[in-house]
Amino acid sequence: MARRLAPLLAVVSAGVALASACTTDHGALDKRDWGSGGTLADSGGGGGSEAGAGGAQDAGADAPVEPSGGYRFRLLNGMVDAERVQVCFRVKLETGSDVWLGAPRPAGGLPYGSALDLSELPWQPASQGFETFVFAGQLEQLANLDCQRALDLAQGSGVDAGAGAGGTAAGGSGGAGGEGGSAAGAGAGGAGPGGSPGSGGAAGTSADAGALDASAGSAGSAGAGGASLDAGAGEDSSTGGDSSVDGGVTPPALRAARLAMLPPGSLRDDRSYLMLLSGCMGGPSFSDASAETICGPGYSDATPTLTNSVVELSRITQALSVGVQFLNGSRAAGEADLLSVPGEQANGSPITIASRIQFGRIAPRPPNLDYPASSYGAPLSEVELQVFAYGATTPGATANWQSALSVPGLENARNYTVVVLGPSPGFVQQGWWQPSRIVALPNDP
DSSP states (O other): OOOOOOOOOOOSSSOOOOOOEEEEBTTTTOTTOTTOOOEEOOOSTTOOEEOOTTGGGSOOTTSOOOOOOOOEEEEEEEETTOSEEEEEEEEEOTTSOEEEOSSSEEEEEEETTOEEEOTTOSOOTTTOEEEEEEEEEOGGGGTTOOHHHHHHHHTTTOOBOOOOOOOEEEOSSSOGGGOOOSTTSOOOOOSSOOBOOOOOOOEEEOOOOBOTTSOOOOTTOOOOOBOBOOOOSOOOGGGTOOOSOOTTSOOOSEEEEEOOOBOTTOOBTTOEEEEEEEEOOOOTTOOOTTHHHHHOTTOBTTBOOOEEEEEEEOOOOOTTSEEEEEEEOOTTOOSEEEEEEEOTTOOSOOEEEEEEEOTTOEEEEEEEEEEOHHHHOSSGGGEEEEEEETTOSSOSEEEEHHHHBSSSOOOTTOEEEEEEESSSTTOOOOSSSOOOEEEEEESOO
């Protein structure tokens, strides 16, 4: 391993409050603001934070404009306190009515570190709001249920609402119902035309979490996190429940969280977006002395840190180079650096891809286009992606390129985003949480 010099809880009985939020790399979604890191929206247990570090890596005002392309929207599961999740989506129509989009998906659950393509969801982001609901635990209980019935099951014993800490939220510009900014707001995708190409909205203030059936934020806020419910039945990992939870406390059979509403006009129909689930949903038995190192600042079993962050993935390419970006998807990581380092059995050169990147931030923008694919080395199974906590001399998380990639290899004239997930890199203890993981996705699959 290389060294370097240092430079909701919906459960089927007793209630515990859960907060969650949508966070947005505000600058990354505004194609005209290349020099600014923007505001990182955060209304989870950790409160608000700024995503300004690493801004020097962003290009100036004369940087190229993002090219148009097909609409792509994917969800990456980085929720730390479950082996897999299912998600439901609810659209708020122009009339104010709510419509569920089918059943909990995917069948069998989405494993930690895996992505789900949502590009074909029947949602009109230009004019409709969008909410995400996350389920964990004994997901087999949701088999053959539509989303409304799944939520009804989770809410069966009533709601213990509250406990959501407000934070700053990048959303619409403050118009009624959260309308306003376009590419600066957080959002999720669907088939058909996307958001308008208007300017990005200003940051708003997220509301405190309430009951699961309470309205999400409006008037430009990214919305509140959902409250959580609590099921009394214990979970059995052999049937899909959460495993290795805190001893002495029976975990809920089913957990669920309502995330913030994504306002109309958030996305464009010619861009590629990634929504990342990160942090922890929490709940009884999901506690540890190192909880904040696992789930991020402010976490406890009663004050979750689960958020959904949305970033735009760049399509600016060069014919003879590979483009690489780094998304810090670990709420507990602090500032992080990403390097690509060939091992003894590989050719290629060490490459610093991005430095001092805060949680929720994607950088550089445009991507690092300084090297052809051959410079990264071969075979890729012998070239290591290394994530360092800023100032550390050894990497806290590693993975070879081949295992991290969801595609066969690196190609010139294509871009990729490397994402670090999980606890603070370097935290190696085992428990109810998932370990640090590095994944790499093509920006334009």
